[in-house]
Amino acid sequence: MRSRTLGQGLVTSAIGLGCMGMTQPRGGGADESESIRTIRRALDLGVTLIDTADTYGPHTNEVIVGKAIAGRRSEVVLATKFGIVKDAQGRRSVDGRPEYVRRCCDASLARLGIDHIDLYYQHRIASDVPVEETWGAMSELVAAGKVRYLGISEASAATVRRAHAVHPVAASQNEYSLFTREPESELMPTLRELGIGLVPYSPLGKGLLSGAIGADATFDTKDSRAINPRYQGDNIGRNVAAIEPLRELARAKDLTVAQLALAWLLRQGPDVVPIPGTRSVSRLEENAAAVAVELTGEDVARIGALLPPGIAAGDRRAAEPMVNAGA
Known part of the structure; x- marks a missing residue:
């Protein structure tokens, strides 16, 4: 496993493990023992960046991650998030109040069974709380030794600048893949200007770039893709067809479609x-x-041309039913 550096010195593995699906699975029930085995196998492979959030479950995801990393804390770069609040009916809102930030951090530390968080993200931006107030509280967590580095998720380039002016942003977590190229236009240049790393979530397009989904796929009502526009109506057939050239190239290189898509992303x-x-x-x-796949510059350009920006049919997600969500 190779390493990379996010922001001002946070060294992680070149690829991480997103844990959301361990408690919010795309169909079927979650298996805690299987999830723990997977996290521990990740550590065996040198995958150090383990990503969770307090809203996953909610809360149960952090508990599972805590069990998995018990006794192996020194091998882990632990990332978690705060900011998305779910009520008893599952409706979501956003909270960025300083007192909420402090309370969430302490609760996450307890659930994870650790004394510090390596990378603490603001999961979404609250429109009713200036980002400067939220980040003031987050910077206090760093000063208190509860958090090492700070991150932001799904924020605009302008909001990232405002947060960075309060305390250095180590990483921005955004949806980014061959099917979701929007960060390339404005966000990525801003991140590079400011020295901020990019942590792409859904790098396989919520499964479309895994190569394992067919045009006739159906999804359980518990599966978020059941309401995702890219899996609705004619869109799923168009999207599956769009990756066929990538599938052919992967076969020629003795790779899976997922490996080729991730290798392209790593070359960005x-x-x-x-x-x-x-x-x-x-x-x-x-x-x-x-991580070990070697792509030439010609390969990278060819892959990007096979799936150019805007090729995906349908929006990347259903409209989020959240209040107080800003940019």
């Missing part, structure tokens, strides 16, 4: 650390192997 810069999510050991091993 040494400051890019994708976090493909899985609770399967076999998928984890497949994804981690992408």
